Amino acid sequence: MRHVLIRSVALILLVACSQETTDDGNFYHAKNVSYIVATDPGGGFDAYARLIGKYLKKNLAADNVIIRNTPGAGHLVGAITLFRSKPDGLTIGTFNMGLIYGQIVGKPVHTFDLREFEWIGKASGEPRSIVVSNQCAIKNMEDLMAAEEPVKFGSAGLGSASFSDTMLLATALDLNVDVIPGFEGTEGEMSMMRGEICAILGSTSSFTQFVDSGYGSLILTIGGEIDGIPNAMDFAETEQARRLVAIIETLARLGRVTAAPPGTPKDRVESLRAAYKASLEDPDLIAEAHTMRRPIEPAYGEEVYQLVVSALDQTPEIVAMIKKAIDGAQ
Amino acid sequence: MDLSGIFDALLTIVGSPYHMSLLLLAVPIGMFFGAIPGLGGKLGVVLVIPFVFGMDATAGALFLIAMHAVVHTGGSVPSILFGVPGTGPDAATIVDGLPMTRKGEAGRALGAAFGASGFGGVIGGLFILALLPLLRPIVLQFSPAEFFLLALFGITLIAMLSGESLVKGLMVGFFGLMMAFVNLDPQTGTQRYTFDLLFLWDGIDIIAAVLGIFAIPEMIALGAAGGAMARVDKAAASHGRADVMRGIGDVFRHWRLSIRTSLIGAFIGMIPGLGGDAASWICYGHAVQSSKTPERFGKGAVEGVIAPETANNSKEGGSLLPTLFFAVPGSSGMAILLGAFVMLGIQPGPAIALTGMEIVWILIWGLMLANILAVMMFILVAPALGYLSYVRGNLLIPFVLILTFLGAFLAVRAWENMVLLAALGTIGYFLKKYDWPRPPFVIGLILGPIAEDSYHKAMSLWGPAFLLRPGALIMIGLIVLSIGFYVYQQVTNRRKSIWLSEDDH
Numbered sequence: 001m002r003h004v005l006i007r008s009v010a011l012i013l014l015v016a017c018s019q020e021t022t023d024d025g026n027f028y029h030a031k032n033v034s035y036i037v038a039t040d041p042g043g044g045f046d047a048y049a050r051l052i053g054k055y056l057k058k059n060l061a062a063d064n065v066i067i068r069n070t071p072g073a074g075h076l077v078g079a080i081t082l083f084r085s086k087p088d089g090l091t092i093g094t095f096n097m098g099l100i101y102g103q104i105v106g107k108p109v110h111t112f113d114l115r116e117f118e119w120i121g122k123a124s125g126e127p128r129s130i131v132v133s134n135q136c137a138i139k140n141m142e143d144l145m146a147a148e149e150p151v152k153f154g155s156a157g158l159g160s161a162s163f164s165d166t167m168l169l170a171t172a173l174d175l176n177v178d179v180i181p182g183f184e185g186t187e188g189e190m191s192m193m194r195g196e197i198c199a200i201l202g203s204t205s206s207f208t209q210f211v212d213s214g215y216g217s218l219i220l221t222i223g224g225e226i227d228g229i230p231n232a233m234d235f236a237e238t239e240q241a242r243r244l245v246a247i248i249e250t251l252a253r254l255g256r257v258t259a260a261p262p263g264t265p266k267d268r269v270e271s272l273r274a275a276y277k278a279s280l281e282d283p284d285l286i287a288e289a290h291t292m293r294r295p296i297e298p299a300y301g302e303e304v305y306q307l308v309v310s311a312l313d314q315t316p317e318i319v320a321m322i323k324k325a326i327d328g329a330q
Numbered sequence: 331m332d333l334s335g336i337f338d339a340l341l342t343i344v345g346s347p348y349h350m351s352l353l354l355l356a357v358p359i360g361m362f363f364g365a366i367p368g369l370g371g372k373l374g375v376v377l378v379i380p381f382v383f384g385m386d387a388t389a390g391a392l393f394l395i396a397m398h399a400v401v402h403t404g405g406s407v408p409s410i411l412f413g414v415p416g417t418g419p420d421a422a423t424i425v426d427g428l429p430m431t432r433k434g435e436a437g438r439a440l441g442a443a444f445g446a447s448g449f450g451g452v453i454g455g456l457f458i459l460a461l462l463p464l465l466r467p468i469v470l471q472f473s474p475a476e477f478f479l480l481a482l483f484g485i486t487l488i489a490m491l492s493g494e495s496l497v498k499g500l501m502v503g504f505f506g507l508m509m510a511f512v513n514l515d516p517q518t519g520t521q522r523y524t525f526d527l528l529f530l531w532d533g534i535d536i537i538a539a540v541l542g543i544f545a546i547p548e549m550i551a552l553g554a555a556g557g558a559m560a561r562v563d564k565a566a567a568s569h570g571r572a573d574v575m576r577g578i579g580d581v582f583r584h585w586r587l588s589i590r591t592s593l594i595g596a597f598i599g600m601i602p603g604l605g606g607d608a609a610s611w612i613c614y615g616h617a618v619q620s621s622k623t624p625e626r627f628g629k630g631a632v633e634g635v636i637a638p639e640t641a642n643n644s645k646e647g648g649s650l651l652p653t654l655f656f657a658v659p660g661s662s663g664m665a666i667l668l669g670a671f672v673m674l675g676i677q678p679g680p681a682i683a684l685t686g687m688e689i690v691w692i693l694i695w696g697l698m699l700a701n702i703l704a705v706m707m708f709i710l711v712a713p714a715l716g717y718l719s720y721v722r723g724n725l726l727i728p729f730v731l732i733l734t735f736l737g738a739f740l741a742v743r744a745w746e747n748m749v750l751l752a753a754l755g756t757i758g759y760f761l762k763k764y765d766w767p768r769p770p771f772v773i774g775l776i777l778g779p780i781a782e783d784s785y786h787k788a789m790s791l792w793g794p795a796f797l798l799r800p801g802a803l804i805m806i807g808l809i810v811l812s813i814g815f816y817v818y819q820q821v822t823n824r825r826k827s828i829w830l831s832e833d834d835h
Binding site: 040041042043046047050054068069070071072073074076077080109152157158159178180181182183185186187189190191193194196197209210212213214288291292293 | 372373375376377380383469470473474514515516517518519526528529531532602652656657658659662665666669672673675677678679680681742743744783786787790791
């Protein structure tokens with residue numbers, strides 16, 4: 001009887017161990033992968049993760065890709081959770097790259113280094129634009145550059161990526177603006193419709209309906225190209241201004257990134273990158289994203305890492321300028 | 331307005347077994363997401379979006395709107411039976427719903443909640459129909475200046491919700507306001523009372539707060555007292571279908587209140603940025619304020635269930651308006667719906683008035699039909715639900731506590747929230763034990779941030795002159811009236827009691 005028991009236990013152990021290695025060398029076979037999303041359900045980051053997760057499951061041959069929403073503190077909670085997750089290749093995550101600002105200026109809460117993440121890829125960029133209300137006297141960039149009275153800009157709360165982008169652009173192009181923080185979500189658009197604030201700098205896709213409805217128009221774009229709309233780089237006259245605009249551009253290009261925790265074994269990072277690439281090149285995913293009106297402009301592994309490093313490596317003068325632009329308002 | 335178009339849309343739904351069966355499927359799913367604390371309608375919609383993906387625009391949109399419309403109908407059930415709000419806006423229903431359960435009137439309270447939800451939902455739909463032509467000027471009238479004063483008006487309702495002691499009410503209210511300051515200062519980005527804990531950066535979570543202040547104390551009290559939630563004998567109590575019908579009848583008996591709170595709810599829903607929590611509490615405050623016998627509230631007055639429940643469902647109708655016609659969602663739930671509509675090929679925005687009115691009518695009818703269906707489904711199960719109030723405490727408490735802690739965790743997906751829940755639960759227990767009013771805490775916590783944020787914005791936009799805007803002056807008038815009415819009520823009550831006591835001598 002005892003022999004039977006020992007044999008059964010041995011057999012179970014053998015089967016369990018072979019689970020790790022059979023699977024024709026595929027580590028992910030029959031395993032669950034967690035996909036951390038640094039926001040609540042709904043919204044862009046969540047939508048991309050759910051879409052990509054579905055295809056990652058197929059391409060990794062994983063049992064499931066589970067979306068874990070860990071919202072809070074302007075994507076910090078999600079990023080820190082991912083940074084501290086067990087680096088076994090079974091956890092990946094997505095968060096807003098606006099966190100780069102916090103690292104550049106050395107905020108004490110930034111207890112992690114973005115360079116250390118294992119970058120898997122990015123699904124799309126989020127080109128920024130300035131949208132002006134049709135009730136505002138400012139009609140184009142020339143008006144904005146020549147404004148004598150401060151032009152009222154709305155932005156999300158202090159410390160948010162939207163606020164930092166706006167302050168940085170204002171510094172770079174020497175714009176005469178009054179940035180009023182606290183306009184979350186679509187509050188800024190409502191405020192423009194009421195004729196209170198004049199403009200917002202934000203991700204271009206979020207203004208599509210507003211502009212299509214005739215409530216306002218785009219006057220400047222950063223990190224992307226739109227027919228007939230000038231690019232911020234064209235207005236940057238000094239080297240420093242170009243460096244500052246370049247940071248916003250890089251963040252815009254990075255857009256919807258996906259990363260794994262530092263220290264994830266190289267072979268698993270490679271499997272994740274390969275599956276991510278296969279997913280984003282899958283015609284079904286592209287078709288689905290198109291219906292959801294989520295653009296797909298992918299980049300992978302090393303390229304994303306280089307973008308992150310290029311945004312982080314700044315001269316002390318530039319760092320001081322960013323600090324002044326972002327913290328000076330406080 | 332094209333009347334035949336309106337009724338064609340109704341026929342499209344009712345005349346199609348496919349559409350009707352979608353409604354029948356969506357309603358229980360929506361109610362389920364409402365009834366489990368911490369899940370809520372937003373998560374519900376996100377989770378079903380993949381299933382809706384393959385449907386045509388009409389069917390998909392109908393399914394989503396029906397599901398979203400009845401979330402709060404489901405949310406009222408645990409509020410009434412256990413004092414555990416299914417969603418944030420359902421917390422106001424506890425104040426009188428739970429005492430009704432204790433008195434053995436669970437059936438009637440559930441009936442009133444379903445009736446009120448259905449009533450509010452239908453009135454909310456009619457409100458949209460009536461207001462379509464005036465939508466734009468009204469919505470655009472509300473700027474941060476009016477938001478600030480509306481929040482102040484809500485805060486004056488603390489006086490009405492204080493019960494017997496204004497001082498106690500104000501103290502609890504200010505405690506709630508203080509808790510509202512735990513976050514990152516929206517103007518300076520400085521951490522306030524966050525003790526370097528990231529999960530406090532976004533403020534005290536409303537779900538954890540209402541679960542802590544209402545649900546935990548009830549469970550401790552039940553454990554201490556023994557017995558079941560209902561404090562009366564099963565034989566003497568009412569939980570049959572007749573009692574549920576009586577509750578539904580109450581909604582119509584108090585039809586003036588029902589209509590008023592439905593309209594207030596729809597109105598608040600229509601203005602993006604105020605949120606559902608504010609709607610149900612302001613309506614609860616209004617019910618107390620407008621009652622001839624305000625002393626009955628908090629002890630099981632059926633109007634205290636009707637007011638917040640009408641508002642909860644009617645605000646969904648209201649918030650559909652800016653979502654569809656401005657593409658500016660009236661609430662965070664609507665923001666997700668908006669995204670889903672776009673995916674289905676519906677293009678919200680002013681152009682919808684020219685090109686897509688058919689889908690607008692379908693959504694409005696869907697909203698109303700879902701509310702009516704929810705009531706009918708619930709009438710069937712309400713007597714069984716009422717029985718739950720007779721489950722012995724030792725069986726009920728572990729179940730409800732798990733639900734409560736799970737709700738707090740799910741709300742922000744942070745374990746720290748469970749610690750916060752326990753801390754607030756302890757405070758809530760002592761408030762209950764020593765008979766301090768608890769609703770002012772929630773009012774302070776909910777309206778504090780709205781007041782602060784809109785004050786800063788109004789000051790940056792106009793300076794102190796914001797108080798002189800026409801809308802602001804109307805709101806100031808309302809606040810003065812509200813305070814004046816309270817003082818008048820107190821003075822006449824005191825005179826009456828002096829007069830009565832003199833009579834006794």
